[in-house]
Amino acid sequence: xxxxxxxxxxxxxxxxxxxxxxxxxxxxxxxxxxxxxxxxxxxxxxxxxxxxxxxxxxxxxxxxxxxxxxxxxxxxxxxxxxxxxxxxxxxxxxxxxxxxxxxxxxxxxxxxxxxxxxxxxxxxxxxxxxxxxxxxxxxxxxxxxxxxxxxxxxxxxxxxxxxxxxxxxxxxxxxxxxxxxxxxxxxxxxxxxxxxxxxxxxxxxxxxxxxxxxxxxxxxxxxxxxxxxxxxxxxxxxxxxxxxxxxxxxxxxxxxxxxxxxxxxxxxxxxxxxxxxxxxxxxxxxxxxxxxxxxxxxxxxxxxxxxxxxxxxxxxxxxxxxxxxxxxxxxxxxxxxxxxxxxxxxx
Ligand SMILES: NC(=O)c1ccc[n+]([C@@H]2O[C@H](COP(=O)([O-])OP(=O)(O)OC[C@H]3O[C@@H](n4cnc5c(N)ncnc54)[C@H](O)[C@@H]3O)[C@@H](O)[C@H]2O)c1
Numbered sequence: 001x002x003x004x005x006x007x008x009x010x011x012x013x014x015x016x017x018x019x020x021x022x023x024x025x026x027x028x029x030x031x032x033x034x035x036x037x038x039x040x041x042x043x044x045x046x047x048x049x050x051x052x053x054x055x056x057x058x059x060x061x062x063x064x065x066x067x068x069x070x071x072x073x074x075x076x077x078x079x080x081x082x083x084x085x086x087x088x089x090x091x092x093x094x095x096x097x098x099x100x101x102x103x104x105x106x107x108x109x110x111x112x113x114x115x116x117x118x119x120x121x122x123x124x125x126x127x128x129x130x131x132x133x134x135x136x137x138x139x140x141x142x143x144x145x146x147x148x149x150x151x152x153x154x155x156x157x158x159x160x161x162x163x164x165x166x167x168x169x170x171x172x173x174x175x176x177x178x179x180x181x182x183x184x185x186x187x188x189x190x191x192x193x194x195x196x197x198x199x200x201x202x203x204x205x206x207x208x209x210x211x212x213x214x215x216x217x218x219x220x221x222x223x224x225x226x227x228x229x230x231x232x233x234x235x236x237x238x239x240x241x242x243x244x245x246x247x248x249x250x251x252x253x254x255x256x257x258x259x260x261x262x263x264x265x266x267x268x269x270x271x272x273x274x275x276x277x278x279x280x281x282x283x284x285x286x287x288x289x290x291x292x293x294x295x296x297x298x299x300x301x302x303x304x305x306x307x308x309x310x311x312x313x314x315x316x317x318x319x320x321x322x323x324x325x326x327x328x329x330x331x332x333x334x335x336x337x338x339x340x341x342x343x344x345x346x347x
Contacts, residue, residue: 003027005066005108007058007099008073011037012178013113013171016218017070018042022050024222029064032073033057036080041178058095059087062102068225069110071099074148076115077183078141085143092147093154100158103165111167111225112155114234116275117145118170126276129170129234152234159232167224167231172238172277176214176297177304187211187298190249191305194258202245204267209248210276212239213297216290223286231285238277239290248294255298256306 004021008014009030014037021028027050030042034055045051056062058073074091075081081088096112103110119127120135135145158164175187182188186209193200220237249262282288 001025001027002067003029003065004068004070005029005031005062005064005102006070006072007031007095008037008071008113010034010039010041010053011072011076012041012176012180013174013214013217014070014072015041015045015178016176016214017072017221018045018051020218020222022048026050026068028052029054029066031056031058031062036075036077036180036183058098059090061098064102065106066102066108067106069099069103069108070113070221070225071095071110072113074113075144077180077185078144079182079184081144082140085140088143089147089150092144092151096151096154100154100164100166104158104162107165109165109167109225109229110155111169111221112151113221114152114168114170115144115148116170116172116236116238116277117141118149118152119275120145122275125274126240126278127236128278129236129281156232165229166233167227168233168235169221169224170234170236170277171217172236172275173209173211174214174217174238175211176301178214179301181305181308186245186248187252187301188305190252191256191298191302192309194252194256194260195302195306195309197258197260199261199263200249200253202249202262202264204245207245207267208242208274208276209245210239210242211248211294211297212237212290213292213300216292220282220286220288223288227285235281235285236277236279237282237288238279240277240279241290241294242276243294251295251298252302255295255302 004026006014006018009018010032018028018030030053042053073095075088099110119131119133122134124131136142137146152168155166155168159166179185179188181192190200217237279289
């Protein structure tokens, strides 16, 4: 059993990781600034004797005693990370410095959630770890791409210079329950549009894409953390199986039973770059490859979003009912002037 710190632990991937670590008997400290993640993602873990939730921004130092650190804190969807690009880069760079400093002081092993975005707009397909990438350093996505690249640099420098035990995972597109409904990622977009009966928007029809189910991804991260100290990565983790956006949309329509129409739109500039992981290294070192089929993963994700939408509809319905009851109760009561109302408040 280890004391494990998960930064970004209230986010999509982080909450699943906290859950799995607790299942394995570890003591988990979940740290998050709740910018894109939320307490609701870990609400079911609160009260667990080995789980602790702390609000903290990793751009500031953190003084805790742990044996392992999973550094996941960073805004991950373009809508979120382009909202405050300076803060996005700080979360990757200052966050990495603070977490690596913590690992250096405590001797903890530290894993970085890096990304396939470090490959930028790649000229090779699929991308092996040896590919150095093609990133626009001044584009609107660079706050994320370059931040993550610099974080990798820092990880390897702390390793070479200070002997910090590091693991760098390059994560490719992942999906599953607890993705956010409104963060513009393709699978959550398709599912929510289908469940709401809205048109499903396909950007770049015919484009190949690939997605890894969250359970598979978390398994890979935990196997990576358990590797020998000599193994640092970087290592690709993702699903190499490709399908088209149209196939994906058709699958969502079938599984939701929705009658939404498919609407094709051109690709936005500098967006949705095609990537496919080469997972030869993960197969060799982690003895890992994805096991969850797309239809199974979609079904579990659809069930999650259906539940969330029903809960939201029930809340909206109750709110509308309460408003209607209030206005009914107020019928016939003359409207108060500002002075009367103030008098009421202060009396
Ligand atoms: N989901 C994917 O497909 C994917 C792909 C590649 C890489 N990643 C990486 O995995 C990690 C987790 O991604 P996710 O999809 O779960 O995203 P997410 O947005 O759901 O989770 C990120 C969490 O980090 C928190 N956070 C952000 N900045 C912080 C800060 N400065 N201090 C403390 N907490 C902070 C957010 O509030 C959120 O809870 C990220 O580092 C992301 O770059 C994810």
